[in-house]
Amino acid sequence: MKEREKQVVRDAKQDERKAAPLIETSVPEAADMAKYLEQSVSKLVDAGIVEGDSVMAISQPISHLRKLKRATCWSYSISAGTPVQFARLKDRRNKEFQPQVSVEAISVDADINGCALINWNVVLKLHYFDTSIPSPRWHFDLGNQEQEGPRMHLQYGGHGNDDRMLDETLKVPRWNTMLMDTILVLECVAANFYHDIWSNQVRSDTGWKRLVKSSERLCYPLFVSKLYEHLNAGDSDSVLHGCWNDTWKDPFN
Amino acid sequence: MTILGCYVDDNVDELKMYSALMSRGELEFTETIRPENLGATKRRIRETHPAILALDYRLDELATESGENDYKAGALAQALREEAVDDIGSDFPIVLISTEEKIHKFFSPDKTAHDLFDYKFLKSEVVTDRGSEIAVQKLLSLAEGYKRIIDNIETKSLVPLLALSEEDWETAKPSGVDYQFQDFNNVPHVIARFWIRNFVERCGVLFAEKDIIARLGIAKSAEFEAVRQSLIESGLRYDGIFGSGFERFWRFRFDEWTTERFGRPLTSMRGDERAEKASKLFGVALEPAASRWNGRTSELFAFACSACDHPTELRNSLAIHDPGRPSFCERRRVCFDCVSKDEPLIKRNLRVDEIDESIAKEIRDGAIERG
Secondary structure: OOHHHHHHHHHHHHHHHHHOOOOOOOOOOHHHHHHHHHHHHHHHHHOOOEOOOHHHHOHHHHHHHHHHOOOOEEEEEEOOOOOEEEOOEEOOOOOEEEEEEEEEEEEEEOOOOOOOEEEEEEEEEEEEOOOOOOOOEEEEEEOOOOOOOEOEEEEEOOOOOOOOOOOHHHOOOEEEOOOOOHHHHHHHHHHHHOHHHHHHHHOOOHHHHHHHHHHHHHHHHHHHHHHHHHHOOOOOOOHHHHHEOOOOOOOOO | OOEEEEEEOOOHHHHHHHHHHOOEOOEEEEEEEOOOOHHHHHHHHHHHOOOEEEEEOOOOOOOOOOOOOOOOHHHHHHHHHHHHHHOHHHOOOEEEEEOHHHHHHHOOOOOHHHHHOOEEEEHHHHOOHHHHHHHHHHHHHHHHHHHHHHHOHHHOOOHHHHOOOHHHHHHHOOOOHHHHHHOOOOOHHHHHHHHHHHHHOOOOOEEOHHHHHHHHOEOOOOOHHHHHHHHHHOOOEOOOOOOOOOOOEEHHHHHHHHHHHHOOOHHHOOHHHHHHHHHHHHOOOOOEOOOOOOOOOOOOEEEEOOOOOOEEEHHHEEEEOOOOOOOOOOOOEEEHHHHHHOHHHHHOOOOEOHHHHHHHHHHHOOOOOOO
16 A cells, blocks of 8 residues: 555544544433432432531532433532531641532533533632631633633632632642543542541442432543543644643544 | 310419400310329310310319329320321310420420420410410411311321412422321321421421511611511411411412512622612612621621521521520520520520531630621
């Protein structure tokens, strides 16, 4: 085969790899998402690492999602005033704090070809009861085109935080990373702060694994596609460049 | 249609007085009984076929004719409840009516008899005209609620009791409720107790007025009446069992209704912002609530303090010792201000949960400043 023909074949294969999604984003039906949220919080309450109040804290998003039934275009929030609250912990200074998870917005639409994730802001705050100590806060965010930074990112601080002593100086870096939803953040907190319980009681629980898998299939494929697109494509732009807002292209379009 | 009440008291004068005070409109406490021995008293009560039974706490203070009234209300209630398990059609609400000191001591959750009574009234509450009116409304709602439970016992479902469609209950119901309901083996007073203790008396699936005020982030005022009417007209009020005597609103409807009108969940908005929007929405001037701890109107008010009922934010509050609370009820919390004073907690027989006790101490010692 002539060199030129070989190149055409190579280019075609490369285009195929770029075009075909490895794993598609899987948007659960709204009523299922309600069930997953409820079950994930309940399981962690049962494990003793999330406070029982949290079941009522998520009652609003649950009833909202239930009403939408089989819709695959839905959104929900968990307000910062009534977050999911983990069991209290102490830091190295013996100061008590509590991990809290809230959601300013998660919006998805399975019918949008390319990027089903429309709006995203999931917050983890380590709430200190001593108000003289700032409460660290991170959030997963889906940026918009006008914003400088990666489309999907993790950021420290941000707007709406009660304790803003560090916010202004720490709006960057925005870490280029796959998004996490409520369930994935709950698992992350469980694993990092309550490792023994997570390890012995939670992570291998079949029901728990299914809940997490559903969220992984919702949140991760988009980023995985970007990784694949850029890692596989020779001298293409870096992953970060490809994920930056001003150059972002929805991978499945 | 007359709803028949029966009242038992060892004091003749109080027997006449309180039976008259509790009789109003449809409700008539025509059957009044001085206690004799337990068996005889029980039989006499049953023979009257009451729709509701009121008992004075101390049935043994004054000797009656036989001199065999050596028991208190709890023993009588227990005997009646046991019989009702085998004859559910004859089950009826049993309320306690007594002085504050006695009820306070007798009715705390760790006392055995706590769960025997559907409700308790203070004698001092029913002696005023308004107090009597409110008490009668509650008594009637208890009688009507029991009737509805008994009439629908064969359905083995909560839905007919809630004035809610199946679909709406699927939306609103918290996990575990249906299973718990099935565990009750269709005993009316068990079902009634479950609903009253966990849904009427506690914030969770239903909101009381103070919970609505806290969610709206407003100060309590006469203007709230306009808000209340608006919520009722919008179909948010709970019309299920006991609702006619204990006004409540469906949480899921309130959340949905307010999120549509305010643009986002209320508890994600600052209190002053909520109050401003609420004023426009309801067409009345509503003052924002101010944190009891730091005076700010910008806090994320989320619930009513269990000691002072004032709108309170999570971050300046502590959990109350609340054993046996089901997951579908909100945990009771108190504001830092009430913790610092302590007296409001004592008055309502509350104490800070063990897990928060160290923070409570810091508040009382002044180590945590208002801010």
